[in-house]
Amino acid sequence: MQVLMELFLTFAKIGLFTIGGGYAMIPLITQEITRRNWLTLEGVIDIIAISEMTPGPFAINSATFIGVQQMGLVGGAAATLGVIAPSFIIVVLVARYFARVKDHPVVQSILSGLRPAVIGLIASSAFMIVQNALFPDATGNWLQGINWRSIAVFAIALLAIMKLKIHPALMIIISAALGVLFFLWL
Amino acid sequence: MDTKTIRNSLKLFTVFFRIGVFTFGGGYAMIPYIQREIVDKNKWIESEEIIDIFAIVQSVPGVIAVNSSTFVGYRVAGLAGAVAATLGVVLPSYIIIAVIAIFLYNFKDYPFVNEAFRGIQAGVAALMCHAVYRLGKSSVKNAYGLVLALAAFLALTVFGASAILVLLTAGVLGLVAMAVRSIKTRDKKGR
Numbered sequence: 001m002q003v004l005m006e007l008f009l010t011f012a013k014i015g016l017f018t019i020g021g022g023y024a025m026i027p028l029i030t031q032e033i034t035r036r037n038w039l040t041l042e043g044v045i046d047i048i049a050i051s052e053m054t055p056g057p058f059a060i061n062s063a064t065f066i067g068v069q070q071m072g073l074v075g076g077a078a079a080t081l082g083v084i085a086p087s088f089i090i091v092v093l094v095a096r097y098f099a100r101v102k103d104h105p106v107v108q109s110i111l112s113g114l115r116p117a118v119i120g121l122i123a124s125s126a127f128m129i130v131q132n133a134l135f136p137d138a139t140g141n142w143l144q145g146i147n148w149r150s151i152a153v154f155a156i157a158l159l160a161i162m163k164l165k166i167h168p169a170l171m172i173i174i175s176a177a178l179g180v181l182f183f184l185w186l
Numbered sequence: 187m188d189t190k191t192i193r194n195s196l197k198l199f200t201v202f203f204r205i206g207v208f209t210f211g212g213g214y215a216m217i218p219y220i221q222r223e224i225v226d227k228n229k230w231i232e233s234e235e236i237i238d239i240f241a242i243v244q245s246v247p248g249v250i251a252v253n254s255s256t257f258v259g260y261r262v263a264g265l266a267g268a269v270a271a272t273l274g275v276v277l278p279s280y281i282i283i284a285v286i287a288i289f290l291y292n293f294k295d296y297p298f299v300n301e302a303f304r305g306i307q308a309g310v311a312a313l314m315c316h317a318v319y320r321l322g323k324s325s326v327k328n329a330y331g332l333v334l335a336l337a338a339f340l341a342l343t344v345f346g347a348s349a350i351l352v353l354l355t356a357g358v359l360g361l362v363a364m365a366v367r368s369i370k371t372r373d374k375k376g377r
Contacts, residue, residue, distance in 0.1 A: 015248060018247055050286060053303050054210075054279065054282050055209045055279055055282070056251075056283070057249040057251055060283075064283040064284060065283050076287070086248070087246065087252065088248075088252075088272055090246045091253050092256060094257070095260035095268070096260070099261070105364070109364030110357040110360045111241065113334065113356040113363065114356050114360065115238070115241065116325060116326050116330075116332070116334035117352055117355075119325050120334065120341075120352070121214075121338055121342060121349055122217065123335065124338070124342035124343045125214040125215075126311070126315055126317070126318050129307070129314050130311040130314070130315065133307035133308045133310070134308065147304070149304070150304055150305075150308040153304075153309060154311055157308060157309045157312035162316060169204060171313060172208050172210065172309050172313075174309070175306050176309070177305070178305045179306065180301045180302050183301035183304075
């Protein structure tokens with residue numbers, strides 16, 4: 001019971017101090033879990049790799065992984081619920097308040113500035129994903145780093161979404177299959 | 187709880203469970219799914235509000251993917267909706283990671299996992315490009331918006347600025363633009 005509490009509280013703390021998402025919080029997580037000897041630094045790097053290859057964010061994945069290793073499925077649940085609890089409470093409060101203020105002229109003017117900026121942020125994330133997917137080995141000379149198989153998958157996927165409007169989930173499954181097929185045939 | 191809330195919450199859970207299964211590549215990568223399931227298919231929320239939600243959830247603690255699920259769930263079906271959407275989006279990765287932690291710690295060494303993942307990355311890249319194009323059409327409406335979007339993109343991509351700093355600046359710029367507009371209209375009325 002004490003370990004469950006500690007898992008929940010430690011990850012609640014990590015969840016509370018995770019602002020900005022993504023890899024910004026890797027140092028915080030690393031510090032908290034290596035200090036408690038839950039995992040070595042190599043273990044943390046493994047979780048980062050696993051997070052890259054599975055759906056779901058690193059923060060959640062590390063909570064689940066460490067929780068399960070410490071105390072099985074119940075431990076995993078305690079740590080995972082811990083990491084999402086603080087933001088859940090905050091987001092619900094903000095969502096409730098937002099409904100009341102969203103038509104106020106001041107809020108609308110702030111949002112009119114935020115909307116294009118968010119498009120810029122999403123575009124930036126898209127750019128990094130494209131770069132990482134299509135030019136994984138790019139160091140200086142981009143042409144040398146091009147992954148032609150990935151470019152082919154990218155082109156097929158883009159065409160399928162724009163022309164055939166297929167579901168994003170189906171697209172992911174097809175992309176995975178294409179990745180394996182191209183590896184076998186090309 | 188009325189039956190409509192329960193029905194919507196159950197639907198939110200299944201929709202966000204699916205989103206949780208297929209969200210590779212971070213919080214923004216779920217936008218194409220939200221667009222498809224929440225905006226186009228169920229018409230729970232408008233396209234423009236999705237952008238507002240992503241702006242807001244980044245400014246509070248937590249993971250973008252989970253926060254936006256909580257927010258969308260709350261907007262659709264209140265507290266029950268928020269719980270349903272949040273658990274739905276987290277459960278797939280909980281199951282996957284638990285299996286990896288118990289049975290196949292070194293799953294990244296398995297043959298084909300790498301190749302399948304290469305393919306998935308390229309597919310996600312295509313999804314993201316399409317999402318930027320679609321959302322840009324609905325949220326960037328004039329030259330001012332285009333300049334702001336470009337500036338935000340460059341600040342992050344080229345100068346490595348923090349997303350929160352970019353959002354704060356954009357919010358202030360929005361306020362300034364409103365103040366300038368209201369001064370202009372007052373001047374016109376004054377004459």
